Amino acid sequence: MALCTSHGLVGLRLQINLQFQQVQVPFAFSLVTGEPMAGTDFFIRPASGTSSSDWLRLPNADISVSISRRITRTVLHGGEGDDLVDEGAESAIYVVKGEMDFEDYKKILKMFRSGQPYIHDPFEERDVKCVFGKIEYDGSTKIYSFELIEDIR
Secondary structure, eight states, X not given: OEEEEETTEEEEEEEEEEEEEEEEEOSOBOTTTOOBOSOEEEXXXXXXXXXXXXXXXXXXXXXXXXXXXXXXXXXXXXXXXXXXXXXXEEEEEEEEXXXXXXXXXXXXXXXXXXXXXXXXXXXXXXXXXXXXXXXXXXXXXXXXXXXXXXXXX
């Protein structure tokens, strides 16, 4: 919050950063039939990986992505109102769920602790550099859940 003066008027300037959800993709669809796909192979590799053999495949994963736009809102009290500014940047959050064995979990945990891995985005068919936001694993059921965050310019 800042005090601003304009044309002899005194008011407060308040800047609020908001994020609006733009796209929500709950699961993949078959382009042929339009039906939801039962599971998709999820591919991830460490930041240091350089060859195709570095990719780890987790079969039958449920993958969703949420893409948000960065919006800044400036509210001028005592002025003419507020302004919404599209900063032109996006942020994508991938949620991946499925089942994996303990050996794969140890490989994922190593990636979690060693930097920004790359994933293959099955929706846009591209490789994405991201960071782990959260990782969950239940050793008795072998169920996992990852949250991976990508910043897009």
